[in-house]
Amino acid sequence: MKRAGDDRLPVVLKAWMFAAVAAFLLLSAGCATKTATPPEEAVPVPPAPAPISVSHVLLQQYDAWKGVSYRFGGTGRSGIDCSGFMLTVFRDGFGLALPRTSIEQSRLGQAVPRDRIRSGDLLFFSDRRSDHIGVALDGDRFLHASTSEGVTVSSLNGYWQSRLSRVSRILDESRYVAGAPLPLSLPAASTLVALR
Numbered sequence: 001m002k003r004a005g006d007d008r009l010p011v012v013l014k015a016w017m018f019a020a021v022a023a024f025l026l027l028s029a030g031c032a033t034k035t036a037t038p039p040e041e042a043v044p045v046p047p048a049p050a051p052i053s054v055s056h057v058l059l060q061q062y063d064a065w066k067g068v069s070y071r072f073g074g075t076g077r078s079g080i081d082c083s084g085f086m087l088t089v090f091r092d093g094f095g096l097a098l099p100r101t102s103i104e105q106s107r108l109g110q111a112v113p114r115d116r117i118r119s120g121d122l123l124f125f126s127d128r129r130s131d132h133i134g135v136a137l138d139g140d141r142f143l144h145a146s147t148s149e150g151v152t153v154s155s156l157n158g159y160w161q162s163r164l165s166r167v168s169r170i171l172d173e174s175r176y177v178a179g180a181p182l183p184l185s186l187p188a189a190s191t192l193v194a195l196r
Contacts, residue, residue: 053119054119054120055119055137057093057094058089058120058135061089061093062143065077065085065088066152068080070082070145070146070147070150075088080145080150081145082133082144082145082146083100083102083105083133084100086102086105086122086135090135090170094171096170102124102131102132103131105122105133106122106131106133106168108170109122109169109170111166111167112169113167114167117136117139117156117167118136119136119137119138120169120170120171121135121136121167121168121170122167122168122170123135123136123156123166123167124164124165124166124167125160125164125165132144134154136167141155142154142160
């Protein structure tokens, strides 16, 4: 037996269920109709710094000091001696603190055979009057403070060849490009005067 109002309940329940399903479908459909946003632009990452070329650093030091005259015991622009120049080159160019004198500098590093000279190797010379020190630019040229020319580049061939007494490697090879070619701005070995 049916009572009056009993058939209203299913209609209300049906209406409520219909509204709930419709709301669910609208919300679900709203998520599906979103347009895809473009990906954010990638932030450029700066390239890793290239390894430092020893030759390049030495030539920068040469450019900064060329023409400075030789002065025994000197360490500045008014005059510099060979060991003072090595102290300055390695401090300013490579961040290394060398001792002040060539005798103390000769105790550094690892001995290297003459046929294995590389840029940055310390070169020690014995002369009839005194000892001398320079730094290799490549296999046959070196940078030094000459008693007659001041800061200059000289050839290891000729005058200096027979006076070379020791080659010492002090640079950490993992930080520098060992065999980097020299820039063209350096004079050819044939045009260099091999004077002290």
